Amino acid sequence: MKANLFIVEDEMPIVTLLKYNLEKEGHKVNYALNGEDAIRSIKDQNPDLILLDWMLPDISGIEVCRNLKRINLLKNIPIIMLTAKGEEEDKLKGFKTGADDYVTKPFSQKELIARVNALLKRAKPNAVEDVVIFEDLKVDRAQKRVFRGEKEVELGPTEFKLIDFLIKNPKRVYSREQLLNNVWGDNVYVESRTIDVHIRRVRKAINIDGKKDLIRTVRSSGYSLDG
Ligand code: CA
Numbered sequence: 001m002k003a004n005l006f007i008v009e010d011e012m013p014i015v016t017l018l019k020y021n022l023e024k025e026g027h028k029v030n031y032a033l034n035g036e037d038a039i040r041s042i043k044d045q046n047p048d049l050i051l052l053d054w055m056l057p058d059i060s061g062i063e064v065c066r067n068l069k070r071i072n073l074l075k076n077i078p079i080i081m082l083t084a085k086g087e088e089e090d091k092l093k094g095f096k097t098g099a100d101d102y103v104t105k106p107f108s109q110k111e112l113i114a115r116v117n118a119l120l121k122r123a124k125p126n127a128v129e130d131v132v133i134f135e136d137l138k139v140d141r142a143q144k145r146v147f148r149g150e151k152e153v154e155l156g157p158t159e160f161k162l163i164d165f166l167i168k169n170p171k172r173v174y175s176r177e178q179l180l181n182n183v184w185g186d187n188v189y190v191e192s193r194t195i196d197v198h199i200r201r202v203r204k205a206i207n208i209d210g211k212k213d214l215i216r217t218v219r220s221s222g223y224s225l226d227g
Pocket of ligand 1: 009010011053054055056
């Protein structure tokens with residue numbers, strides 16, 4: 001079980017604790033300390049789930065939530081609101097803005113992790129299952145093996161990560177920058193044509209025996225896994 005999570009929270013001790021506990025669960029965790037930075041980074045990184053604090057120094061968590069829900073590519077990312085406010089009214093306001101779940105501070109780490117995992121599973125089974133299937137392509141994460149039909153496909157480590165990432169959200173188009181951030185990591189310098197090279201290798205590896213091309217190139221946008 002592994003997903004890309006994003007924390008928006010201005011209190012660093014809470015970020016540190018959450019990050020530590022969620023990384024221990026195998027998730028990749030990025031964060032922002034205010035709303036403006038959060039929106040910018042979330043656009044780049046396209047995370048699987050967002051933990052969003054209500055009270056932020058610039059724009060409120062509610063405003064961040066509302067902003068994200070307006071963006072087509074981002075509106076389906078599940079959001080858990082974190083807040084010190086426990087009142088029913090605020091809770092309702094949070095849900096109305098599109099938050100998927102709601103945790104009141106102080107919360108236990110164990111409870112939060114359980115909610116994160118439950119929401120991930122519900123929202124995006126492909127992000128967390130050990131074996132993921134799209135059409136006749138099968139990615140076995142536990143064993144790090146990929147199959148097209150009955151046949152096992154040989155992939156290098158980067159190609160495996162690419163296909164593992166794309167299959168989380170079939171048909172969704174990812175820009176080269178999003179692929180870069182999610183597959184190579186944030187602090188790695190890779191030229192965009194390097195991404196094209198790896199995509200070409202994935203294509204060559206999985207499009208075997210005259211089977212149809214499962215990688216779609218979207219001109220000037222990026223790539224998706226598509227049938
Ligand atoms: Ca806060």
